[in-house]
Amino acid sequence: MDTETYLIIILVFMIVMAIAAIHARDLLSSVIAQGAIGYGLVLCFLLLKAPDLAIVQIVAETITIIIMVAVLHDSTRFETRFPICRRDIVNYSAAFVLAGVLLYYFVHAIAVLNPFGEHTLRMSEAYVYQAIEATGATNFVKGVLWDFRALDTMGEAAVLFTTAIGVLAILRLKGKKQSNQ
Amino acid sequence: MKGMSVIVKKTAQLLSAMIFVFGMYIITHGHVLPGGGFSGGVLLASSFIVLILAQGKEYIKLKKQREATSVFESLSALLILLLGISGLFAGSLFLFNNYLPKGQPGELLSAGNIPIYSILIGIKVAATLFTIFLALTIYKEEVSK
Structure with missing residues:
Protein backbone atom coordinates (compact mmCIF):
# COMPACT_ATOMS: atom_id res chain seq x y z
CA MET A 1 0.00 0.00 0.00
CA ASP A 2 1.21 3.51 -0.66
CA THR A 3 1.29 6.44 1.71
CA GLU A 4 -2.08 7.82 0.68
CA THR A 5 -3.93 4.62 1.60
CA TYR A 6 -2.36 4.59 5.06
CA LEU A 7 -3.21 8.27 5.45
CA ILE A 8 -6.84 7.64 4.48
CA ILE A 9 -7.12 4.82 7.04
CA ILE A 10 -5.62 7.00 9.80
CA LEU A 11 -7.81 9.98 8.87
CA VAL A 12 -10.99 7.85 8.95
CA PHE A 13 -9.91 6.58 12.39
CA MET A 14 -9.36 10.17 13.53
CA ILE A 15 -12.80 11.26 12.27
CA VAL A 16 -14.47 8.33 14.09
CA MET A 17 -12.61 9.28 17.26
CA ALA A 18 -13.67 12.93 16.89
CA ILE A 19 -17.33 11.87 16.63
CA ALA A 20 -16.82 9.61 19.68
CA ALA A 21 -15.28 12.51 21.60
CA ILE A 22 -18.32 14.68 20.93
CA HIS A 23 -20.93 12.06 21.76
CA ALA A 24 -19.33 10.35 24.77
CA ARG A 25 -21.30 10.99 27.95
CA ASP A 26 -18.34 10.18 30.17
CA LEU A 27 -15.94 13.10 29.83
CA LEU A 28 -12.91 10.92 30.62
CA SER A 29 -13.56 8.73 27.58
CA SER A 30 -14.02 11.92 25.57
CA VAL A 31 -10.54 13.06 26.65
CA ILE A 32 -9.10 9.66 25.72
CA ALA A 33 -10.73 9.88 22.29
CA GLN A 34 -9.10 13.29 21.82
CA GLY A 35 -5.77 11.70 22.72
CA ALA A 36 -6.37 9.09 20.03
CA ILE A 37 -6.91 11.91 17.51
CA GLY A 38 -3.60 13.48 18.55
CA TYR A 39 -1.63 10.25 18.24
CA GLY A 40 -3.25 9.59 14.85
CA LEU A 41 -1.91 12.98 13.80
CA VAL A 42 1.55 11.88 14.98
CA LEU A 43 1.35 8.87 12.64
CA CYS A 44 0.26 11.18 9.80
CA PHE A 45 3.28 13.44 10.39
CA LEU A 46 5.62 10.43 10.43
CA LEU A 47 4.16 9.11 7.17
CA LEU A 48 4.56 12.56 5.57
CA LYS A 49 8.24 12.61 6.64
CA ALA A 50 8.02 15.37 9.24
CA PRO A 51 9.80 14.00 12.34
CA ASP A 52 10.14 17.49 13.83
CA LEU A 53 6.40 18.01 13.96
CA ALA A 54 5.84 14.42 15.10
CA ILE A 55 8.08 14.91 18.15
CA VAL A 56 6.38 18.18 19.07
CA GLN A 57 2.92 16.68 18.57
CA ILE A 58 3.50 13.50 20.59
CA VAL A 59 5.04 15.37 23.53
CA ALA A 60 2.51 18.20 23.55
CA GLU A 61 -0.39 15.74 23.20
CA THR A 62 0.75 13.80 26.27
CA ILE A 63 1.06 16.95 28.36
CA THR A 64 -2.35 18.16 27.16
CA ILE A 65 -4.00 14.88 28.16
CA ILE A 66 -2.36 15.03 31.61
CA ILE A 67 -3.60 18.59 32.16
CA MET A 68 -7.10 17.77 30.86
CA VAL A 69 -7.36 14.72 33.13
CA ALA A 70 -6.18 16.89 36.03
CA VAL A 71 -8.93 19.41 35.26
CA LEU A 72 -11.50 16.62 34.84
CA HIS A 73 -10.47 15.13 38.17
CA ASP A 74 -11.48 18.36 39.89
CA SER A 75 -14.72 19.01 38.00
CA THR A 76 -17.72 16.89 37.03
CA ARG A 77 -17.10 13.53 35.40
CA PHE A 78 -20.37 13.20 33.45
CA GLU A 79 -21.80 15.62 30.98
CA THR A 80 -25.22 17.12 31.67
CA ARG A 81 -27.67 16.95 28.77
CA PHE A 82 -30.43 19.44 28.11
CA PRO A 83 -33.60 18.81 26.06
CA ILE A 84 -33.65 20.27 22.54
CA CYS A 85 -35.41 23.63 22.34
CA ARG A 86 -36.31 25.87 19.39
CA ARG A 87 -33.09 27.84 19.62
CA ASP A 88 -31.05 24.62 19.10
CA ILE A 89 -32.90 23.89 15.86
CA VAL A 90 -31.95 27.33 14.50
CA ASN A 91 -28.33 26.80 15.58
CA TYR A 92 -28.02 23.35 14.01
CA SER A 93 -29.61 24.43 10.73
CA ALA A 94 -27.30 27.46 10.54
CA ALA A 95 -24.29 25.19 11.14
CA PHE A 96 -25.38 22.76 8.42
CA VAL A 97 -25.94 25.57 5.89
CA LEU A 98 -22.50 27.00 6.67
CA ALA A 99 -20.88 23.57 6.31
CA GLY A 100 -22.58 23.06 2.95
CA VAL A 101 -21.44 26.45 1.64
CA LEU A 102 -17.86 25.80 2.82
CA LEU A 103 -17.86 22.32 1.24
CA TYR A 104 -19.05 23.76 -2.10
CA TYR A 105 -16.26 26.35 -2.18
CA PHE A 106 -13.61 23.88 -0.93
CA VAL A 107 -14.43 21.49 -3.79
CA HIS A 108 -13.97 24.34 -6.26
CA ALA A 109 -10.74 25.46 -4.57
CA ILE A 110 -9.23 21.95 -4.54
CA ALA A 111 -9.77 21.63 -8.29
CA VAL A 112 -7.36 24.56 -8.82
CA LEU A 113 -4.63 23.24 -6.48
CA ASN A 114 -1.74 20.96 -7.42
CA PRO A 115 -2.17 17.20 -6.92
CA PHE A 116 -1.13 15.78 -3.54
CA GLY A 117 2.64 15.72 -3.06
CA GLU A 118 3.55 17.92 -6.04
CA HIS A 119 3.83 21.47 -4.81
CA THR A 120 4.87 24.52 -6.73
CA LEU A 121 8.16 25.60 -5.18
CA ARG A 122 8.60 29.30 -5.69
CA MET A 123 9.81 30.76 -2.42
CA SER A 124 10.45 27.53 -0.57
CA GLU A 125 12.89 26.48 -3.31
CA ALA A 126 15.33 29.08 -2.01
CA TYR A 127 14.78 27.83 1.55
CA VAL A 128 15.28 24.16 0.67
CA TYR A 129 18.41 24.54 -1.45
CA GLN A 130 20.17 27.43 0.31
CA ALA A 131 19.19 26.98 3.96
CA ILE A 132 22.21 24.88 4.98
CA GLU A 133 24.61 27.27 3.30
CA ALA A 134 22.95 30.40 4.65
CA THR A 135 22.33 29.30 8.24
CA GLY A 136 24.80 26.46 8.89
CA ALA A 137 22.08 24.31 10.47
CA THR A 138 21.69 20.81 9.03
CA ASN A 139 18.15 20.57 10.38
CA PHE A 140 16.90 23.36 8.17
CA VAL A 141 13.48 23.39 9.74
CA LYS A 142 15.29 25.09 12.62
CA GLY A 143 17.18 27.22 10.12
CA VAL A 144 13.92 28.47 8.66
CA LEU A 145 12.31 28.87 12.09
CA TRP A 146 15.11 30.94 13.62
CA ASP A 147 16.56 32.67 10.58
CA PHE A 148 14.25 33.29 7.65
CA ARG A 149 11.02 33.23 9.66
CA ALA A 150 12.33 34.28 13.08
CA LEU A 151 9.61 36.89 13.57
CA ASP A 152 6.91 34.22 13.25
CA THR A 153 8.63 32.09 15.88
CA MET A 154 8.85 35.06 18.21
CA GLY A 155 5.10 35.49 17.74
CA GLU A 156 4.62 31.88 18.82
CA ALA A 157 6.70 32.53 21.92
CA ALA A 158 4.56 35.59 22.65
CA VAL A 159 1.40 33.46 22.34
CA ARG A 172 -5.86 33.10 40.98
CA LEU A 173 -8.96 33.38 43.11
CA LYS A 174 -7.13 34.70 46.14
CA GLY A 175 -6.38 38.05 44.51
CA LYS A 176 -9.99 38.43 43.43
CA LYS A 177 -11.26 37.90 46.98
CA GLN A 178 -8.89 40.52 48.36
CA SER A 179 -10.10 43.10 45.84
CA ASN A 180 -13.75 42.40 46.77
CA GLN A 181 -13.27 43.00 50.48
CA MET B 1 -3.34 15.49 45.42
CA LYS B 2 -1.80 12.64 47.41
CA GLY B 3 1.38 10.79 46.53
CA MET B 4 1.40 7.28 45.13
CA SER B 5 3.06 4.07 46.39
CA VAL B 6 6.81 3.69 47.03
CA ILE B 7 7.42 1.80 43.77
CA VAL B 8 5.84 4.56 41.69
CA LYS B 9 7.75 7.23 43.62
CA LYS B 10 11.14 5.61 43.08
CA THR B 11 10.45 4.86 39.41
CA ALA B 12 9.34 8.43 38.87
CA GLN B 13 12.54 9.73 40.48
CA LEU B 14 14.68 7.57 38.20
CA LEU B 15 12.63 8.34 35.09
CA SER B 16 12.43 12.08 35.63
CA ALA B 17 16.22 12.43 35.54
CA MET B 18 16.33 10.49 32.28
CA ILE B 19 13.50 12.54 30.75
CA PHE B 20 15.32 15.72 31.80
CA VAL B 21 18.58 14.63 30.13
CA PHE B 22 16.69 13.58 26.98
CA GLY B 23 14.99 16.98 26.90
CA MET B 24 18.38 18.71 27.15
CA TYR B 25 19.66 16.52 24.30
CA ILE B 26 16.66 17.38 22.11
CA ILE B 27 17.10 21.10 22.80
CA THR B 28 20.86 21.31 22.25
CA HIS B 29 20.83 19.17 19.08
CA GLY B 30 17.86 21.04 17.64
CA HIS B 31 19.86 22.52 14.74
CA VAL B 32 21.48 19.18 13.81
CA LEU B 33 18.76 16.57 14.32
CA PRO B 34 14.94 16.67 14.44
CA GLY B 35 13.71 18.34 17.58
CA GLY B 36 14.41 21.73 19.02
CA GLY B 37 13.25 24.21 21.59
CA PHE B 38 9.54 23.48 21.68
CA SER B 39 9.64 19.69 21.95
CA GLY B 40 12.63 19.68 24.30
CA GLY B 41 10.99 22.29 26.52
CA VAL B 42 7.85 20.20 26.82
CA LEU B 43 10.03 17.22 27.80
CA LEU B 44 11.78 19.28 30.50
CA ALA B 45 8.40 20.35 31.88
CA SER B 46 7.11 16.78 31.83
CA SER B 47 10.09 15.57 33.87
CA PHE B 48 8.99 17.87 36.70
CA ILE B 49 5.31 17.06 36.21
CA VAL B 50 6.04 13.31 36.57
CA LEU B 51 7.77 14.01 39.90
CA ILE B 52 4.88 16.07 41.24
CA LEU B 53 2.24 13.58 40.09
CA ALA B 54 4.07 10.72 41.80
CA GLN B 55 5.23 12.43 45.00
CA GLY B 56 2.16 14.47 45.73
CA LYS B 57 2.10 18.11 46.64
CA GLU B 58 4.23 18.11 49.76
CA TYR B 59 7.42 16.93 48.06
CA ILE B 60 8.63 20.38 47.19
CA LYS B 61 7.36 23.75 48.17
CA LEU B 62 5.23 24.29 45.10
CA LYS B 63 4.45 27.90 45.76
CA LYS B 64 8.07 28.96 45.70
CA GLN B 65 8.51 26.85 42.57
CA ARG B 66 5.71 28.74 40.86
CA GLU B 67 7.39 32.06 41.51
CA ALA B 68 10.66 30.66 40.18
CA THR B 69 9.05 29.40 36.97
CA SER B 70 7.51 32.82 36.37
CA VAL B 71 10.93 34.42 36.76
CA PHE B 72 12.52 31.94 34.34
CA GLU B 73 9.74 32.42 31.80
CA SER B 74 9.97 36.21 31.77
CA LEU B 75 13.77 36.16 31.81
CA SER B 76 14.06 33.83 28.81
CA ALA B 77 11.50 35.87 26.83
CA LEU B 78 13.51 39.01 27.60
CA LEU B 79 16.78 37.32 26.58
CA ILE B 80 15.27 36.24 23.24
CA LEU B 81 14.30 39.84 22.56
CA LEU B 82 17.74 41.11 23.63
CA LEU B 83 19.45 38.59 21.34
CA GLY B 84 17.24 39.78 18.50
CA ILE B 85 18.07 43.39 19.25
CA SER B 86 21.79 42.55 19.43
CA GLY B 87 21.46 41.52 15.77
CA LEU B 88 20.20 45.04 15.11
CA PHE B 89 23.44 46.47 16.51
CA ALA B 90 25.78 43.88 14.99
CA GLY B 91 24.45 44.42 11.50
CA SER B 92 21.16 45.61 10.12
CA LEU B 93 18.28 43.29 10.95
CA PHE B 94 16.19 42.57 14.06
CA LEU B 95 16.11 38.79 14.77
CA PHE B 96 17.19 37.75 11.26
CA ASN B 97 20.86 38.60 11.66
CA ASN B 98 22.75 35.35 12.22
CA TYR B 99 26.04 37.05 13.00
CA LEU B 100 27.91 34.46 15.06
CA PRO B 101 30.34 32.17 13.16
CA LYS B 102 28.49 29.43 11.25
CA GLY B 103 31.03 26.64 11.69
CA GLN B 104 30.90 23.26 9.98
CA PRO B 105 27.30 22.16 9.22
CA GLY B 106 26.45 19.04 11.24
CA GLU B 107 28.70 19.88 14.19
CA LEU B 108 27.18 20.64 17.58
CA LEU B 109 28.77 24.09 17.69
CA SER B 110 27.52 25.47 14.41
CA ALA B 111 24.71 27.52 12.88
CA GLY B 112 25.54 30.80 14.60
CA ASN B 113 22.74 32.14 16.78
CA ILE B 114 20.27 29.30 16.23
CA PRO B 115 21.41 27.04 19.15
CA ILE B 116 21.21 29.96 21.58
CA TYR B 117 17.68 30.79 20.45
CA SER B 118 16.84 27.09 20.73
CA ILE B 119 18.08 26.86 24.33
CA LEU B 120 16.24 30.04 25.32
CA ILE B 121 12.95 28.92 23.76
CA GLY B 122 13.38 25.54 25.47
CA ILE B 123 13.66 27.20 28.88
CA LYS B 124 10.69 29.38 28.04
CA VAL B 125 8.38 26.54 26.94
CA ALA B 126 9.36 24.41 29.95
CA ALA B 127 8.71 27.30 32.35
CA THR B 128 5.37 28.15 30.72
CA LEU B 129 3.96 24.63 30.79
CA PHE B 130 5.20 24.02 34.32
CA THR B 131 3.65 27.33 35.43
CA ILE B 132 0.29 26.31 34.00
CA PHE B 133 0.44 22.90 35.69
CA LEU B 134 1.46 24.40 39.03
CA ALA B 135 -1.28 27.01 38.78
CA LEU B 136 -3.85 24.27 38.22
CA THR B 137 -2.65 22.37 41.30
CA ILE B 138 -1.87 25.25 43.71
CA TYR B 139 -4.89 27.49 43.26
CA LYS B 140 -7.33 24.62 43.73
CA GLU B 141 -5.69 23.92 47.11
CA GLU B 142 -6.04 27.60 48.04
CA VAL B 143 -9.77 27.53 47.30
CA SER B 144 -10.39 24.33 49.26
CA LYS B 145 -8.67 25.71 52.37
Whole structure:
Protein backbone atom coordinates (compact mmCIF):
# COMPACT_ATOMS: atom_id res chain seq x y z
CA MET A 1 0.00 0.00 0.00
CA ASP A 2 1.21 3.51 -0.66
CA THR A 3 1.29 6.44 1.71
CA GLU A 4 -2.08 7.82 0.68
CA THR A 5 -3.93 4.62 1.60
CA TYR A 6 -2.36 4.59 5.06
CA LEU A 7 -3.21 8.27 5.45
CA ILE A 8 -6.84 7.64 4.48
CA ILE A 9 -7.12 4.82 7.04
CA ILE A 10 -5.62 7.00 9.80
CA LEU A 11 -7.81 9.98 8.87
CA VAL A 12 -10.99 7.85 8.95
CA PHE A 13 -9.91 6.58 12.39
CA MET A 14 -9.36 10.17 13.53
CA ILE A 15 -12.80 11.26 12.27
CA VAL A 16 -14.47 8.33 14.09
CA MET A 17 -12.61 9.28 17.26
CA ALA A 18 -13.67 12.93 16.89
CA ILE A 19 -17.33 11.87 16.63
CA ALA A 20 -16.82 9.61 19.68
CA ALA A 21 -15.28 12.51 21.60
CA ILE A 22 -18.32 14.68 20.93
CA HIS A 23 -20.93 12.06 21.76
CA ALA A 24 -19.33 10.35 24.77
CA ARG A 25 -21.30 10.99 27.95
CA ASP A 26 -18.34 10.18 30.17
CA LEU A 27 -15.94 13.10 29.83
CA LEU A 28 -12.91 10.92 30.62
CA SER A 29 -13.56 8.73 27.58
CA SER A 30 -14.02 11.92 25.57
CA VAL A 31 -10.54 13.06 26.65
CA ILE A 32 -9.10 9.66 25.72
CA ALA A 33 -10.73 9.88 22.29
CA GLN A 34 -9.10 13.29 21.82
CA GLY A 35 -5.77 11.70 22.72
CA ALA A 36 -6.37 9.09 20.03
CA ILE A 37 -6.91 11.91 17.51
CA GLY A 38 -3.60 13.48 18.55
CA TYR A 39 -1.63 10.25 18.24
CA GLY A 40 -3.25 9.59 14.85
CA LEU A 41 -1.91 12.98 13.80
CA VAL A 42 1.55 11.88 14.98
CA LEU A 43 1.35 8.87 12.64
CA CYS A 44 0.26 11.18 9.80
CA PHE A 45 3.28 13.44 10.39
CA LEU A 46 5.62 10.43 10.43
CA LEU A 47 4.16 9.11 7.17
CA LEU A 48 4.56 12.56 5.57
CA LYS A 49 8.24 12.61 6.64
CA ALA A 50 8.02 15.37 9.24
CA PRO A 51 9.80 14.00 12.34
CA ASP A 52 10.14 17.49 13.83
CA LEU A 53 6.40 18.01 13.96
CA ALA A 54 5.84 14.42 15.10
CA ILE A 55 8.08 14.91 18.15
CA VAL A 56 6.38 18.18 19.07
CA GLN A 57 2.92 16.68 18.57
CA ILE A 58 3.50 13.50 20.59
CA VAL A 59 5.04 15.37 23.53
CA ALA A 60 2.51 18.20 23.55
CA GLU A 61 -0.39 15.74 23.20
CA THR A 62 0.75 13.80 26.27
CA ILE A 63 1.06 16.95 28.36
CA THR A 64 -2.35 18.16 27.16
CA ILE A 65 -4.00 14.88 28.16
CA ILE A 66 -2.36 15.03 31.61
CA ILE A 67 -3.60 18.59 32.16
CA MET A 68 -7.10 17.77 30.86
CA VAL A 69 -7.36 14.72 33.13
CA ALA A 70 -6.18 16.89 36.03
CA VAL A 71 -8.93 19.41 35.26
CA LEU A 72 -11.50 16.62 34.84
CA HIS A 73 -10.47 15.13 38.17
CA ASP A 74 -11.48 18.36 39.89
CA SER A 75 -14.72 19.01 38.00
CA THR A 76 -17.72 16.89 37.03
CA ARG A 77 -17.10 13.53 35.40
CA PHE A 78 -20.37 13.20 33.45
CA GLU A 79 -21.80 15.62 30.98
CA THR A 80 -25.22 17.12 31.67
CA ARG A 81 -27.67 16.95 28.77
CA PHE A 82 -30.43 19.44 28.11
CA PRO A 83 -33.60 18.81 26.06
CA ILE A 84 -33.65 20.27 22.54
CA CYS A 85 -35.41 23.63 22.34
CA ARG A 86 -36.31 25.87 19.39
CA ARG A 87 -33.09 27.84 19.62
CA ASP A 88 -31.05 24.62 19.10
CA ILE A 89 -32.90 23.89 15.86
CA VAL A 90 -31.95 27.33 14.50
CA ASN A 91 -28.33 26.80 15.58
CA TYR A 92 -28.02 23.35 14.01
CA SER A 93 -29.61 24.43 10.73
CA ALA A 94 -27.30 27.46 10.54
CA ALA A 95 -24.29 25.19 11.14
CA PHE A 96 -25.38 22.76 8.42
CA VAL A 97 -25.94 25.57 5.89
CA LEU A 98 -22.50 27.00 6.67
CA ALA A 99 -20.88 23.57 6.31
CA GLY A 100 -22.58 23.06 2.95
CA VAL A 101 -21.44 26.45 1.64
CA LEU A 102 -17.86 25.80 2.82
CA LEU A 103 -17.86 22.32 1.24
CA TYR A 104 -19.05 23.76 -2.10
CA TYR A 105 -16.26 26.35 -2.18
CA PHE A 106 -13.61 23.88 -0.93
CA VAL A 107 -14.43 21.49 -3.79
CA HIS A 108 -13.97 24.34 -6.26
CA ALA A 109 -10.74 25.46 -4.57
CA ILE A 110 -9.23 21.95 -4.54
CA ALA A 111 -9.77 21.63 -8.29
CA VAL A 112 -7.36 24.56 -8.82
CA LEU A 113 -4.63 23.24 -6.48
CA ASN A 114 -1.74 20.96 -7.42
CA PRO A 115 -2.17 17.20 -6.92
CA PHE A 116 -1.13 15.78 -3.54
CA GLY A 117 2.64 15.72 -3.06
CA GLU A 118 3.55 17.92 -6.04
CA HIS A 119 3.83 21.47 -4.81
CA THR A 120 4.87 24.52 -6.73
CA LEU A 121 8.16 25.60 -5.18
CA ARG A 122 8.60 29.30 -5.69
CA MET A 123 9.81 30.76 -2.42
CA SER A 124 10.45 27.53 -0.57
CA GLU A 125 12.89 26.48 -3.31
CA ALA A 126 15.33 29.08 -2.01
CA TYR A 127 14.78 27.83 1.55
CA VAL A 128 15.28 24.16 0.67
CA TYR A 129 18.41 24.54 -1.45
CA GLN A 130 20.17 27.43 0.31
CA ALA A 131 19.19 26.98 3.96
CA ILE A 132 22.21 24.88 4.98
CA GLU A 133 24.61 27.27 3.30
CA ALA A 134 22.95 30.40 4.65
CA THR A 135 22.33 29.30 8.24
CA GLY A 136 24.80 26.46 8.89
CA ALA A 137 22.08 24.31 10.47
CA THR A 138 21.69 20.81 9.03
CA ASN A 139 18.15 20.57 10.38
CA PHE A 140 16.90 23.36 8.17
CA VAL A 141 13.48 23.39 9.74
CA LYS A 142 15.29 25.09 12.62
CA GLY A 143 17.18 27.22 10.12
CA VAL A 144 13.92 28.47 8.66
CA LEU A 145 12.31 28.87 12.09
CA TRP A 146 15.11 30.94 13.62
CA ASP A 147 16.56 32.67 10.58
CA PHE A 148 14.25 33.29 7.65
CA ARG A 149 11.02 33.23 9.66
CA ALA A 150 12.33 34.28 13.08
CA LEU A 151 9.61 36.89 13.57
CA ASP A 152 6.91 34.22 13.25
CA THR A 153 8.63 32.09 15.88
CA MET A 154 8.85 35.06 18.21
CA GLY A 155 5.10 35.49 17.74
CA GLU A 156 4.62 31.88 18.82
CA ALA A 157 6.70 32.53 21.92
CA ALA A 158 4.56 35.59 22.65
CA VAL A 159 1.40 33.46 22.34
CA LEU A 160 2.82 31.00 24.91
CA PHE A 161 3.69 33.87 27.23
CA THR A 162 0.16 35.27 26.93
CA THR A 163 -1.29 31.82 27.64
CA ALA A 164 0.63 31.53 30.90
CA ILE A 165 -0.35 35.04 31.98
CA GLY A 166 -3.98 34.34 31.08
CA VAL A 167 -4.06 31.08 33.06
CA LEU A 168 -2.50 32.76 36.09
CA ALA A 169 -4.90 35.71 35.87
CA ILE A 170 -8.01 33.54 35.53
CA LEU A 171 -7.08 30.94 38.12
CA ARG A 172 -5.86 33.10 40.98
CA LEU A 173 -8.96 33.38 43.11
CA LYS A 174 -7.13 34.70 46.14
CA GLY A 175 -6.38 38.05 44.51
CA LYS A 176 -9.99 38.43 43.43
CA LYS A 177 -11.26 37.90 46.98
CA GLN A 178 -8.89 40.52 48.36
CA SER A 179 -10.10 43.10 45.84
CA ASN A 180 -13.75 42.40 46.77
CA GLN A 181 -13.27 43.00 50.48
CA MET B 1 -3.34 15.49 45.42
CA LYS B 2 -1.80 12.64 47.41
CA GLY B 3 1.38 10.79 46.53
CA MET B 4 1.40 7.28 45.13
CA SER B 5 3.06 4.07 46.39
CA VAL B 6 6.81 3.69 47.03
CA ILE B 7 7.42 1.80 43.77
CA VAL B 8 5.84 4.56 41.69
CA LYS B 9 7.75 7.23 43.62
CA LYS B 10 11.14 5.61 43.08
CA THR B 11 10.45 4.86 39.41
CA ALA B 12 9.34 8.43 38.87
CA GLN B 13 12.54 9.73 40.48
CA LEU B 14 14.68 7.57 38.20
CA LEU B 15 12.63 8.34 35.09
CA SER B 16 12.43 12.08 35.63
CA ALA B 17 16.22 12.43 35.54
CA MET B 18 16.33 10.49 32.28
CA ILE B 19 13.50 12.54 30.75
CA PHE B 20 15.32 15.72 31.80
CA VAL B 21 18.58 14.63 30.13
CA PHE B 22 16.69 13.58 26.98
CA GLY B 23 14.99 16.98 26.90
CA MET B 24 18.38 18.71 27.15
CA TYR B 25 19.66 16.52 24.30
CA ILE B 26 16.66 17.38 22.11
CA ILE B 27 17.10 21.10 22.80
CA THR B 28 20.86 21.31 22.25
CA HIS B 29 20.83 19.17 19.08
CA GLY B 30 17.86 21.04 17.64
CA HIS B 31 19.86 22.52 14.74
CA VAL B 32 21.48 19.18 13.81
CA LEU B 33 18.76 16.57 14.32
CA PRO B 34 14.94 16.67 14.44
CA GLY B 35 13.71 18.34 17.58
CA GLY B 36 14.41 21.73 19.02
CA GLY B 37 13.25 24.21 21.59
CA PHE B 38 9.54 23.48 21.68
CA SER B 39 9.64 19.69 21.95
CA GLY B 40 12.63 19.68 24.30
CA GLY B 41 10.99 22.29 26.52
CA VAL B 42 7.85 20.20 26.82
CA LEU B 43 10.03 17.22 27.80
CA LEU B 44 11.78 19.28 30.50
CA ALA B 45 8.40 20.35 31.88
CA SER B 46 7.11 16.78 31.83
CA SER B 47 10.09 15.57 33.87
CA PHE B 48 8.99 17.87 36.70
CA ILE B 49 5.31 17.06 36.21
CA VAL B 50 6.04 13.31 36.57
CA LEU B 51 7.77 14.01 39.90
CA ILE B 52 4.88 16.07 41.24
CA LEU B 53 2.24 13.58 40.09
CA ALA B 54 4.07 10.72 41.80
CA GLN B 55 5.23 12.43 45.00
CA GLY B 56 2.16 14.47 45.73
CA LYS B 57 2.10 18.11 46.64
CA GLU B 58 4.23 18.11 49.76
CA TYR B 59 7.42 16.93 48.06
CA ILE B 60 8.63 20.38 47.19
CA LYS B 61 7.36 23.75 48.17
CA LEU B 62 5.23 24.29 45.10
CA LYS B 63 4.45 27.90 45.76
CA LYS B 64 8.07 28.96 45.70
CA GLN B 65 8.51 26.85 42.57
CA ARG B 66 5.71 28.74 40.86
CA GLU B 67 7.39 32.06 41.51
CA ALA B 68 10.66 30.66 40.18
CA THR B 69 9.05 29.40 36.97
CA SER B 70 7.51 32.82 36.37
CA VAL B 71 10.93 34.42 36.76
CA PHE B 72 12.52 31.94 34.34
CA GLU B 73 9.74 32.42 31.80
CA SER B 74 9.97 36.21 31.77
CA LEU B 75 13.77 36.16 31.81
CA SER B 76 14.06 33.83 28.81
CA ALA B 77 11.50 35.87 26.83
CA LEU B 78 13.51 39.01 27.60
CA LEU B 79 16.78 37.32 26.58
CA ILE B 80 15.27 36.24 23.24
CA LEU B 81 14.30 39.84 22.56
CA LEU B 82 17.74 41.11 23.63
CA LEU B 83 19.45 38.59 21.34
CA GLY B 84 17.24 39.78 18.50
CA ILE B 85 18.07 43.39 19.25
CA SER B 86 21.79 42.55 19.43
CA GLY B 87 21.46 41.52 15.77
CA LEU B 88 20.20 45.04 15.11
CA PHE B 89 23.44 46.47 16.51
CA ALA B 90 25.78 43.88 14.99
CA GLY B 91 24.45 44.42 11.50
CA SER B 92 21.16 45.61 10.12
CA LEU B 93 18.28 43.29 10.95
CA PHE B 94 16.19 42.57 14.06
CA LEU B 95 16.11 38.79 14.77
CA PHE B 96 17.19 37.75 11.26
CA ASN B 97 20.86 38.60 11.66
CA ASN B 98 22.75 35.35 12.22
CA TYR B 99 26.04 37.05 13.00
CA LEU B 100 27.91 34.46 15.06
CA PRO B 101 30.34 32.17 13.16
CA LYS B 102 28.49 29.43 11.25
CA GLY B 103 31.03 26.64 11.69
CA GLN B 104 30.90 23.26 9.98
CA PRO B 105 27.30 22.16 9.22
CA GLY B 106 26.45 19.04 11.24
CA GLU B 107 28.70 19.88 14.19
CA LEU B 108 27.18 20.64 17.58
CA LEU B 109 28.77 24.09 17.69
CA SER B 110 27.52 25.47 14.41
CA ALA B 111 24.71 27.52 12.88
CA GLY B 112 25.54 30.80 14.60
CA ASN B 113 22.74 32.14 16.78
CA ILE B 114 20.27 29.30 16.23
CA PRO B 115 21.41 27.04 19.15
CA ILE B 116 21.21 29.96 21.58
CA TYR B 117 17.68 30.79 20.45
CA SER B 118 16.84 27.09 20.73
CA ILE B 119 18.08 26.86 24.33
CA LEU B 120 16.24 30.04 25.32
CA ILE B 121 12.95 28.92 23.76
CA GLY B 122 13.38 25.54 25.47
CA ILE B 123 13.66 27.20 28.88
CA LYS B 124 10.69 29.38 28.04
CA VAL B 125 8.38 26.54 26.94
CA ALA B 126 9.36 24.41 29.95
CA ALA B 127 8.71 27.30 32.35
CA THR B 128 5.37 28.15 30.72
CA LEU B 129 3.96 24.63 30.79
CA PHE B 130 5.20 24.02 34.32
CA THR B 131 3.65 27.33 35.43
CA ILE B 132 0.29 26.31 34.00
CA PHE B 133 0.44 22.90 35.69
CA LEU B 134 1.46 24.40 39.03
CA ALA B 135 -1.28 27.01 38.78
CA LEU B 136 -3.85 24.27 38.22
CA THR B 137 -2.65 22.37 41.30
CA ILE B 138 -1.87 25.25 43.71
CA TYR B 139 -4.89 27.49 43.26
CA LYS B 140 -7.33 24.62 43.73
CA GLU B 141 -5.69 23.92 47.11
CA GLU B 142 -6.04 27.60 48.04
CA VAL B 143 -9.77 27.53 47.30
CA SER B 144 -10.39 24.33 49.26
CA LYS B 145 -8.67 25.71 52.37
